[in-house]
Amino acid sequence: xxxxxxxxxxxxxxxxxxxxxxxxxxxxxxxxxxxxxxxxxxxxxxxxxxxxxxxxxxxxxxxxxxxxxxxxxxxxxxxxxxxxxxxxxxxxxxxxxxxxxxxxxxxxxxxxxxxxxxxxxxxxxxxxxxxxxxxxxxxxxxxxxxxxxxxxxxxxxxxxxxxxxxxxxxxxxxxxxxxxxxxxxxxxxxxxxxxxxxxxxxxxxxxxxxxxxxxxxxxxxxxxxxxxxxxxxxxxxxxxxxxxxxxxxxxxxxxxxxxxxxxxxxxxxxxxxxxxxxxxxxxxxxxxxxxxxxxxxxxxxxxxxxxxxxxxxxxxxxxxxxxxxxxxxxxxxxxxxxxxxxxxxxxxxxxxxxxxxxxxxxxxxxxxxxxxxxxxxxxxxxxxxxxxxxxxxxxxxxxxxxxxxxxxxxxxxxxxxxxxxxxxxxxxxxxxxxxxxxxxxxxxxxxxxxxxxxxxxxxxxxxxxxxxxxxxxxxxxxxxxxxxxxxxxxxxxxxxxxxxxxxxxxxxxxxxxxxxxxxxxxxxxxxxxxxxxxxxxxxxxx
Amino acid sequence: xxxxxxxxxxxxxxxxxxxxxxxxxxxxxxxxxxxxxxxxxxxxxxxxxxxxxxxxxxxxxxxxxxxxxxxxxxxxxxxxxxxxxxxxxxxxxxxxxxxxxxxxxxxxxxxxxxxxxxxxxxxxxxxxxxxxxxxxxxxxxxxxxxxxxxxxxxxxxxxxxxxxxxxxxxxxxxxxxxxxxxxxxxxxxxxxxxxxxxxxxxxxxxxxxxxxxxxxxxxxxxxxxxxxxxxxxxxxxxxxxxxxxxxxxxxxxxxxxxxxxxxxxxxxxxxxxxxxxxxxxxxxxxxxxxxx
Numbered sequence: 001x002x003x004x005x006x007x008x009x010x011x012x013x014x015x016x017x018x019x020x021x022x023x024x025x026x027x028x029x030x031x032x033x034x035x036x037x038x039x040x041x042x043x044x045x046x047x048x049x050x051x052x053x054x055x056x057x058x059x060x061x062x063x064x065x066x067x068x069x070x071x072x073x074x075x076x077x078x079x080x081x082x083x084x085x086x087x088x089x090x091x092x093x094x095x096x097x098x099x100x101x102x103x104x105x106x107x108x109x110x111x112x113x114x115x116x117x118x119x120x121x122x123x124x125x126x127x128x129x130x131x132x133x134x135x136x137x138x139x140x141x142x143x144x145x146x147x148x149x150x151x152x153x154x155x156x157x158x159x160x161x162x163x164x165x166x167x168x169x170x171x172x173x174x175x176x177x178x179x180x181x182x183x184x185x186x187x188x189x190x191x192x193x194x195x196x197x198x199x200x201x202x203x204x205x206x207x208x209x210x211x212x213x214x215x216x217x218x219x220x221x222x223x224x225x226x227x228x229x230x231x232x233x234x235x236x237x238x239x240x241x242x243x244x245x246x247x248x249x250x251x252x253x254x255x256x257x258x259x260x261x262x263x264x265x266x267x268x269x270x271x272x273x274x275x276x277x278x279x280x281x282x283x284x285x286x287x288x289x290x291x292x293x294x295x296x297x298x299x300x301x302x303x304x305x306x307x308x309x310x311x312x313x314x315x316x317x318x319x320x321x322x323x324x325x326x327x328x329x330x331x332x333x334x335x336x337x338x339x340x341x342x343x344x345x346x347x348x349x350x351x352x353x354x355x356x357x358x359x360x361x362x363x364x365x366x367x368x369x370x371x372x373x374x375x376x377x378x379x380x381x382x383x384x385x386x387x388x389x390x391x392x393x394x395x396x397x398x399x400x401x402x403x404x405x406x407x408x409x410x411x412x413x414x415x416x417x418x419x420x421x422x423x424x425x426x427x428x429x430x431x432x433x434x435x436x437x438x439x440x441x442x443x444x445x446x447x448x449x450x451x452x453x454x455x456x457x458x459x460x461x462x463x464x465x466x467x468x469x470x471x472x473x474x475x476x477x478x479x480x481x482x483x484x485x486x487x488x489x490x491x492x493x494x495x496x497x498x499x500x501x502x503x504x505x506x507x508x509x510x511x512x513x514x515x516x517x518x519x520x521x522x523x524x525x526x527x528x529x530x531x532x533x534x535x536x537x538x539x540x541x542x
Numbered sequence: 543x544x545x546x547x548x549x550x551x552x553x554x555x556x557x558x559x560x561x562x563x564x565x566x567x568x569x570x571x572x573x574x575x576x577x578x579x580x581x582x583x584x585x586x587x588x589x590x591x592x593x594x595x596x597x598x599x600x601x602x603x604x605x606x607x608x609x610x611x612x613x614x615x616x617x618x619x620x621x622x623x624x625x626x627x628x629x630x631x632x633x634x635x636x637x638x639x640x641x642x643x644x645x646x647x648x649x650x651x652x653x654x655x656x657x658x659x660x661x662x663x664x665x666x667x668x669x670x671x672x673x674x675x676x677x678x679x680x681x682x683x684x685x686x687x688x689x690x691x692x693x694x695x696x697x698x699x700x701x702x703x704x705x706x707x708x709x710x711x712x713x714x715x716x717x718x719x720x721x722x723x724x725x726x727x728x729x730x731x732x733x734x735x736x737x738x739x740x741x742x743x744x745x746x747x748x749x750x751x752x753x754x755x756x757x758x759x760x761x762x763x764x765x766x767x768x769x770x771x772x773x774x775x776x777x778x779x780x781x782x783x784x785x786x787x788x789x790x791x792x793x794x795x796x797x798x799x800x801x802x803x804x805x806x807x808x809x810x811x812x813x814x815x816x817x818x819x820x821x822x823x824x825x826x827x828x829x830x831x832x833x834x
Binding site: 015018063064065068095107136137141142143149234235238239240241274275277278279281282283305306307310313314317318321322324325328329331332334335336337338339340341342343344345356357360361364365367368371373374375377378380381392444445446447448449450451452453454455458538 | 546549550553554557558561564565568569571572576578579580581584585587588589590591592593594596597600601604605608611612615616618619621622638670671672674676678681683684685687688689690692693705706707708709710711712713714715716717720752788809812
């Protein structure tokens with residue numbers, strides 16, 4: 001074992017509260033990340049079973065009841081229980097460090113939000129051994145999710161688990177927003193905030209706007225299922241579409257909750273590895289705010305096929321197209337940041353470039369879903385499954401890996417292996433394209449999503465086989481990453497305070513940082529305080 | 543007005559071409575940047591970090607592109623959605639996990655015949671959960687939602703068989719809820735509809751087995767006393783290409799195999815296994831197969 005501590009550098013003799021009682025934002029961040037990794041692995045295993053079932057037509061590896069539970073829990077896991085904690089975990093660890101604060105605004109509330117999130121996830125997974133997992137899809141449309149059609153306890157575990165998990169996420173968002181707004185170091189004006197912090201701020205407000213809608217919907221569904229209510233029951237005057245409106249009012253901002261923090265990560269990585277300030281800082285920050293507002297006005301593009309009237313159809317088509325504009329602005333700015341730079345192609349940068357390259361595909365197919373006639377062909381098919389995985393795996397997850405390779409040395413004091421990192425990147429890149437690209441044409445050919453099997457005469461077999469092979473390549477890729485982390489934790493090269501020649505405050509303190517983060521803070525007079533300290537002769541303009 | 547699939551296909555080609563052009567431009571710029579500015583080729587990075595005019599340009603350019611796409615889309619919308627030019631109306635009702643098609647009182651299941659060159663208004667309903675009616679080669683999908691009626695315009699110029707699929711997850715056998723649409727000439731369609739409107743024969747051993755077992759609780763055969771509505775109408779089941787919404791062909795041997803153990807072919811379906819003697823099974827299968 002090396003002498004460098006992991007996660008927090010406590011002075012000799014200082015006692016730690018332990019993982020169960022800690023209120024240190026760094027340790028809670030690590031707990032969140034650990035929860036995210038564990039649930040990401042579970043969600044990944046669920047997807048591998050599904051891919052194995054779909055590899056050939058008419059397969060009987062699993063029965064339809066189990067298949068329905070697998071895709072429901074996979075969706076719930078990846079959308080709510082795995083990636084949100086991963087992103088919140090990074091934000092927890094990094095935001096106070098990046099703004100020069102000793103901790104978050106409410107450390108004890110921070111612990112509460114983590115433990116609520118974890119308990120919610122445990123409640124959802126407990127259903128597997130308590131009578132059956134939820135099986136009505138991650139968006140659980142009634143009437144299918146009503147007791148008449150889903151009599152088992154699975155949907156109730158879904159309701160309770162997500163309600164508790166959501167409460168934790170909401171509390172955490174309040175904490176992060178207050179921290180960012182009130183606890184910045186002297187001189188760190190809002191117009192100098194690192195972009196990861198900017199996007200965390202926007203994400204926090206998205207959570208505050210979106211999650212309560214989900215909570216309200218869950219309460220209504222609970223009343224229907226357990227107390228004889230009729231919110232969504234058409235046989236008693238209820239309206240099944242009400243759920244869809246409420247759910248997607250949450251569900252579409254949720255996509256940006258998952259992707260904005262990853263955009264923030266690559267917005268940190270690309271400038272550092274290009275040796276250049278971000279191009280168009282104001283546009284990158286403002287486009288995040290624009291995405292934030294617009295994301296609350298696009299939900300019904302998930303519902304073009306439900307029989308909306310013409311006005312609603314055109315309105316949501318326009319708003320959904322508009323959101324492509326601030327998204328495009330970001331992609332142009334990242335590319336312009338690289339142009340004229342001196343690009344070091346280390347693992348964090350590989351993943352950041354991969355993020356841009358793959359997110360472009362998800363973005364373009366996303367625009368096609370705003371074009372109503374094309375949406376009517378592709379919605380609820382594998383085309384959408386492919387689209388959303390380009391956004392959330394090609395986008396969010398590659399961004400998270402960029403962030404993981406970038407900040408792992410800060411959190412642990414150790415570098416990850418570059419050689420394993422390159423293997424990890426290229427296997428992920430190949431695996432995700434093999435898995436998700438063929439989904440687009442299978443969807444257009446008629447393969448609806450959530451089919452537990454398909455007939456041989458459809459001709460979908462070969463491409464499904466390719467997708468399954470790709471999924472297992474992705475599994476190997478994730479195993480390489482796990483190996484890299486474990487080896488590095490055991491005996492990785494010592495990182496030092498600033499291994500990447502970076503710009504922002506978190507790199508001015510030790511790796512890992514001490515309990516209150518900073519012994520001394522550099523004066524902040526620009527967006528790149530550490531650059532200014534290292535290059536006093538060519539400081540940034542303020 | 544154009545057939546919906548043709549209108550959507552044309553729009554898809556245009557939007558697809560725009561998307562491919564943007565894809566090539568953006569990915570090309572990215573690859574160029576990585577290659578041209580890699581560390582081994584650059585001694586000292588530049589320091590520029592803004593250009594407001596450029597920023598405004600690349601905010602405006604996507605906006606203009608999207609405006610063009612939106613206008614193109616408007617020209618397509620009237621070809622899809624509700625049919626204002628309908629010459630034929632068919633009520634399609636979703637059930638877990640089969641389709642009911644009602645031609646103004648003449649009811650059939652899972653296989654829908656339509657005349658070519660005729661604009662059709664499909665009224666979409668559901669008796670249980672949400673379903674979605676989708677035949678990709680005929681146009682976009684529209685959901686079937688209990689408590690409301692949605693409309694879908696169908697029109698095709700080419701005779702043939704078009705396969706479709708329920709597109710909204712509707713429970714365990716969502717996968718085996720296939721649609722078969724037969725598009726044929728007006729004359730063939732009229733002949734088919736006349737056949738469908740005629741009652742079935744009610745004589746023979748098979749008919750007796752059907753009438754004296756629980757089959758009648760769920761299935762209807764017009765011309766007999768069987769009037770169940772929970773399962774597909776079987777009046778002319780032998781004339782359809784498949785049974786159980788696309789699981790098996792409709793020949794007597796397949797029907798017999800289905801009757802012996804429905805759960806083997808469509809696990810989770812509501813069709814129960816009815817204990818019958820081998821002789822009764824043979825008679826029932828050949829009777830149902832003969833209902834053309």
